[in-house]
Amino acid sequence: VSIPVIAMGGINANNVEEVIATGADGAAVISAIVSAEDIRATTQELLQRIRQARLEKRPH
Secondary structure (H helix, E strand, C coil), rough: CCCEEEEECCCCCCCCHHHHHHCCCCCEEEEHHHHHCCCCHHHHHHHHHHHHHHHHHHHC
C-alpha cells in the first residue's frame, strides 16, 4: 500500500523544493499564501517549484 506523504508547517517558496526533494509527495502551504501581497503569483510560483522538484526527484 502506497500512502502519499504531505509535508506541513513553515513551507514557503524558499524551501518547498527541498521539502519535495526529501521525499514528500506534496506540501500543505497556508501562511505563505494567505500572507502574500500577490496570492495568485505566490501560488503559481509554489506550484511551479513543486512540479520542478518532482521532476528532479524522479528516477532516471
